[in-house]
Amino acid sequence: MNDAGPVLAVTGLGFSRSGRPVLRELDLALDAGRITLLTGHNGSGKSTLLRILAGLLPPDRGRWHIDGTPGSSWQEVRRSLLQRHCYLHQQPYLFDATVFDNIAYGLRRRRVPRREIAERVARALRHVSLEPLRDRPARALSGGEQQRVAIARAWVLRPRLMLLDEPVANMDKPARRRSIDLINRLAEHGIAVVVTSHDPQHGELRIRRHLHLYQGELSERRLRTEAASASH
Amino acid sequence: MESLGEAGIQALRLLLTGDPALWTIIGISFSVSLRAILIAAPVALLTAFALAYARFPGRRLLVALFNTALSIPAVVVGLTLYMLLSRAGPLGDWRLLFTQDAMIIGQILLSFPILVAMGHAAFQATDRRAWETALTLGASPWQALLTLIHEIRFGLMAALLAGFGRIIAEVGSSMMVGGNILNHTRNIPTAIALETSKGSFAQGIALGLVLLLLALILNLALLTLQGRGEVTA
Ligand SMILES: Nc1ncnc2c1ncn2[C@@H]1O[C@H](COP(=O)(O)OP(=O)(O)OP(=O)(O)O)[C@@H](O)[C@H]1O
Numbered sequence A: 001m002n003d004a005g006p007v008l009a010v011t012g013l014g015f016s017r018s019g020r021p022v023l024r025e026l027d028l029a030l031d032a033g034r035i036t037l038l039t040g041h042n043g044s045g046k047s048t049l050l051r052i053l054a055g056l057l058p059p060d061r062g063r064w065h066i067d068g069t070p071g072s073s074w075q076e077v078r079r080s081l082l083q084r085h086c087y088l089h090q091q092p093y094l095f096d097a098t099v100f101d102n103i104a105y106g107l108r109r110r111r112v113p114r115r116e117i118a119e120r121v122a123r124a125l126r127h128v129s130l131e132p133l134r135d136r137p138a139r140a141l142s143g144g145e146q147q148r149v150a151i152a153r154a155w156v157l158r159p160r161l162m163l164l165d166e167p168v169a170n171m172d173k174p175a176r177r178r179s180i181d182l183i184n185r186l187a188e189h190g191i192a193v194v195v196t197s198h199d200p201q202h203g204e205l206r207i208r209r210h211l212h213l214y215q216g217e218l219s220e221r222r223l224r225t226e227a228a229s230a231s232h
Numbered sequence B: 001m002e003s004l005g006e007a008g009i010q011a012l013r014l015l016l017t018g019d020p021a022l023w024t025i026i027g028i029s030f031s032v033s034l035r036a037i038l039i040a041a042p043v044a045l046l047t048a049f050a051l052a053y054a055r056f057p058g059r060r061l062l063v064a065l066f067n068t069a070l071s072i073p074a075v076v077v078g079l080t081l082y083m084l085l086s087r088a089g090p091l092g093d094w095r096l097l098f099t100q101d102a103m104i105i106g107q108i109l110l111s112f113p114i115l116v117a118m119g120h121a122a123f124q125a126t127d128r129r130a131w132e133t134a135l136t137l138g139a140s141p142w143q144a145l146l147t148l149i150h151e152i153r154f155g156l157m158a159a160l161l162a163g164f165g166r167i168i169a170e171v172g173s174s175m176m177v178g179g180n181i182l183n184h185t186r187n188i189p190t191a192i193a194l195e196t197s198k199g200s201f202a203q204g205i206a207l208g209l210v211l212l213l214l215a216l217i218l219n220l221a222l223l224t225l226q227g228r229g230e231v232t233a
């Protein structure tokens, strides 16, 4: 993929809620194929930041460059963010439909031809090892399976950036490993990934950068060494 | 005057032999009420969605007003509409009084608050994540709205059935603005009222049976829908 610069750069990002600043003048740039860990206490604004980067929540201020192109109005920025980025809730929402229909959702809205949808969904199902569950009602799956459906549903759209809100919280060890493995593979496909957590321990997750959100400001944290993170 | 038993047997005979006068009345009832609900539903559902999802001043007051409007008697709607549509009224030039169109307008007004109130409750029960998920997967706001509607389809169908149930059986508004004209604006409820006042009960009972059967079907459908809603919630 194109390595020419960050997939997203935003400067002076500000957001307040009921008169209280949640994010103050943040600067942030995200590169393709890299996993960024975003930590912070409960209520520090991690979800808020992710929602803004996904185009779901309008910020008060901010200058945007999306794939190197400066954005002018929020309307225009919002449209590009929604088209290129995918946000995953901590507990993903699956539509009241089959696994196949869930994964096909975004492709159908983009009017991709039927045959291509079938191919791409089949590939996505293989990617998350859920082929046998293709025709099952999505709401009847386990929490870990639901999350893999949600990842596949986003991945199939080839987003530039995926924003995962606490993707491995409340998961048992095997489900956690599977999800971490999947997230690593998203980055291998050239997708920029942001993962939030209030716990910096992430085992096998191949984190390239660690940012910490505190009192509305971002700071760069040193990564633990490769050896330390690999041995975990 | 016939006995109740005789009238009942006579009623069944009328229904089963396909008495044309009877079936014309039934046809008018359904055609008027179906058109009314089809016109009212899209606007009412959009209103319900806005009341649940948009943030604007006076929103709660509007919800309360729609809930209040649920209990306005049909005759009051009929009376108001009559005054508006009568020759001397502000809309007298439309020449709609004693037409099916006037009946449809009355029934739209009657079903609208039910559709809004029940639709609002259904939209309010949706998960905000559903809306955000649709958008982040690239749906336009319109497509996201359609997705939401699909997610709460059982609740919305229940609203449609309840709205239809109210207008198919209302007599007050249809009598006043329709005028109960044979083969034109005489529907089931106004025919029952007329037959009863004439003392000929057979036709009244036959039509009453049709309404009763319809009510049973609507309620069975509602019951099934509510069951489905629970399973998917
Ligand atoms: N809809 C809202 N209305 C009012 N305040 C809100 C709303 N959403 C978030 N906030 C506030 O904004 C701040 C940041 O919330 P946010 O959910 O982004 O934090 P977080 O870092 O994701 O927390 P957690 O670790 O608990 O998920 C909090 O103080 C929260 O109270």
Ligand SMILES: [Mg+2]
Pocket (backbone or CB within 6 Å): A046, A047, A048, A165
């Ligand atoms: Mg959060």
